[in-house]
Amino acid sequence: MKDVLKMAPQQCDLLKPLFSAPSNNSSSHKYPEGKEFAVCLVHDVGIISPSLPNVFYYCYRHMKKGSIKNGFKMLFSRFSRQFNPFFNFEKLIELERKYGAISGFYFSVLNKGEKGYNYNISDLACELKNIRENGWEVGFLGSPDSLFDLEEIVSRKMKLEDVLRDKVVGYVDPFNSLNNPENWIILYQAGFEYMTAFVDPVNHFGESVCYPFRAYDPEIKDVDITVLPLNVIDFNASESFGNANLNDDDDIENTWESIKKIIDYVSECSGILTLRFPSEAMIGNGLFFYERILSYCSKKNVWMTSGKKITDWWRSFHT
Template sequence: MQVYDILQQDPELWDLFTCAEEYEAAFRDGYDRFPHYMSNHREAFEPWVSQYLIEQGYHPEYPDSQPFAVCLTHDIDTIHKSAFFKGYDALRSLKAGDITKSLTNIWQLRSRKLPWFNFHEIMALEEKYDAQSSFYFLALAPGDQDYAYDIRSLEGELGMITDAGWEVGLHGGHRAYCDARALETEKQRLEAVLGRPVVGYRNHFLRFRVPETWEILSRAGFRYDTTFGYADCTGFRNGMCHPFKPYDLQTGREIDILEIPLTVMDCTLDGYMRLDAKKAWVVIRHLIDATERCHGVITVLWHNAYMEGERLKLYEKVLRYCREKGAWMTSGAEITRNVLKKE
C-alpha cells in the first residue's frame, strides 16, 4: 500500500501511525482504554502523519472536488429521558425564572420519548446544511450492561433513517470490542431489525484495543470502524486525519477494515477537558482548519442526548462553519465508499 511505503521511510511517524506504544501498554483506564495522558504523542491537535503524507504527494479526492470531508456521527446511548431528570430540569428552569422552558419540561413529563427521541430533528438540521450522518444504535439484550432500549421497538425509525439516505450502524456494547461472540450477536440482532447488512461501527465508551479490536471487527464483516480516538482528549490519536487501513505490527500485515478516526466527541469537550462552549469552539475550529489543510476527514461525534441548549448551538455552529468552507458532510458509509472505490 502506498501509504505504508511512504510512512516506513520515517521510523518515528511509522511508530505513531501504527500505535506502536499501545502494544505493550502497562496501564489502561477503567474502561480498558489507552488514554491520551499516557501517550508519548503530546501534540494530538496536529495531524502530523497526514501532513507528512500530503507533503509526499498523497492526494485524497472527494465528490465535486470538495476540499475536505466531515464524517458526522451520533451514538444513540438512550432515547428516553427519565421522569426524574425531566422533573429536575423543570424545577431548575422554574427557579431560574424561565417560565417557558419550565412549562416545556413539565409537558415533556407526559411523554416517555421526548426529548431524545429526536432522529427526525437531527436529520432536518443536517439537511439544512446539505449534510447527512451516521446513527450508531445499541443492540443489547435485557441484562446487558447499559441496556437502555429494545432495538426491536425502533424498526420504523431505523427504516425512516436509512430510507432518507442516512446510515444506521452498530454501537457495540461494553464487551463487543474484545469479545467476538458478543459482537456477532449484537450485529445479527441489529441486522434482523434493519433488514440489511450493517457495515459501520463504533464501540460504546470508545472501548478499544490496538490491534485486537480491528481484527475482530474485520472478521465480523464490518467495512469500517470509527471508534479510534481518545475519550479524554480531542484530536488525532495516531496523527491521521485521513481514513486508513490499520497495520498489525504483530503479524506484519494490513487489517482488512477501514478506520475513520474519531476527532471530536461532545462529552470529551465538557466532561474530560472541562471546556465551556466558547473554548470548545476554539478547539473544534482549530481541528477543522487543520483537517482542511491536509484535505482530510474530521469525524465528529454528537450524541442525540446533546442536542439541547448550548450543546445543540455548538453542533449547528460546526455544520455552518464546515458548510461555509465547502466541506463534504456525510456518513461513515459514504466516506468508506469514496475511499474503497479507489483501491
C-alpha cells in the first residue's frame, strides 16, 4: 500500500491543485445540475482473457488472502465467462449507477501476436453494445504499434467503431505521448476529440492543474484536442488497492486519507478529477476501494461522468 503514497509526497500536498485554485471562478463555469465539481471516470480494458501465468498469479493472491471461492473461480476463468472476473462491465455499470455515476471503457484494438494482445475486439460486439445502450462510453486505448502512425490508428479506430456501430471520440494515452506534439496532430486528424493523458509535472504543471485544457504548441495550427489531465490516480494505485491487506486497518486508512485529500483539494477549487481504474483491477480489494471512492464522492455535490460528457461540456464554453 505504501506505493500509493509515493504518488503523493507529504500526504498529497504535491497533488494539491495550486495552479488551478487561484484561477477558479465559479461564475465562469457552471457544472450541469448545479454541481460544484466533477469526477471523470476512466476504465482502460487491457485484460479480458487472463493468460495461464495470470490465472495462477491471481489464484495464488486470492488463496493467500483466504478467498477460496474467488481462487477457484480464477482457475475456471479461461473456460467460462461466468467465472471470469475480468468480464465485469455489467457489474461496474450497476455499481456506478448505484452512486449516480457513469464512466467510459477504453478498449485496445490489437492484432494477434502484438505485444499486449489479450482479446479480439470483434468478439466483444455484445459487450460494447450493452455498454453503449446503457449510456456509458466506449473509447480507444492507445497501443505502441499505432503510436505516431496516422494510417494505423485510423484503421484501428474504424475497426472499433465498426464493432460498436457508433463514433469513438475518446483516447486514453498510456505512453505519456502528450510530450510529443506530433501525436496531438495525429489524434486530431484521426477524429478524436479528447485524450486522457498523464501530464508531465515539470513541463505542463501537471500536479497543479485539475481542469481540462487544449493541447497547444506555437508551431502547430488547427489542432483541437482537449486534454483531460490524468495525474491523480492511475494503475499503480489500483494495483496497490488490489494488494491491500484488509486486515491492516492502519494500512487501509492511511491510503484512504490520501485519496480523500486529493478529492477534497479538487472539490475546493471546483475542479475536475480524472480517475483511471483499469477494469482488470476492479476485483477483490480494488473494487472495494473503488466503491469507497464513489460513495465518498456521491455525498458531495459532484458530477461523476465520462470523458465525452466532460469534453462536450467544457467545449460548450471554451471554443
